Amino acid sequence: MGTATKSIQHLIATHGTAFADTRRSAAEAMELIEAISPDIERHTAAICIYCTGVCCIDRHSHYDLSDRIFLAALGLAVPEYASKTEETAPCRFLGNCGCTLRRSLRPYRCTWFFCAPLLDHIVAQYAPSAYRRFMRTLQAITETRTRMICDFEEAEAKIRGGRRR
DSSP states (O other), X not given: XXXXXXXXXXXXXXXXXXXXXXXXXXXXXXXXXXXXXXXXXXXXXXHGGGOSSXXXXXXXXXXXXXXXXXXXXXXXXXXXXXXXXXXXXXXXXEETTEESSOGGGSOHHHHHOOOHHHHXXXXXXXXXHHHXXXXXHHHHHHHHHHHHHHHHHHHHHHHTTTOXX
């Protein structure tokens, strides 16, 4: 686990009340992701099995700062990985039937990535009102995670006396 991840986990663990909004936003985002996941999995099961190229490559499996904050706010660890893996190799979490991680525990870029064939399938499967509802949920996830980052940065600034990392 990297130093940045340990620092984030330590901050949240030792200043619990200061990060209450961060934890609340992370929990809300996780709930939204878990709620939409069955729909996304239904679409990926219909499309990804026929894919001739692998979109899920190791380069995309790295957790960025927002992913680290998200997992730390939920009290979860960032999954370990072999750093010497080629970036173009299949993702370390890619199994025979797709990703081995629950959608909410994947790097966020994996949650919202939809290739053109997958998007076409999604659009074709939904009535317009259902498609708009699906897209609103994805937008709500992004907005909630953005709020989580803002909550984290505000709490961190207060704890550090206004000093930035």
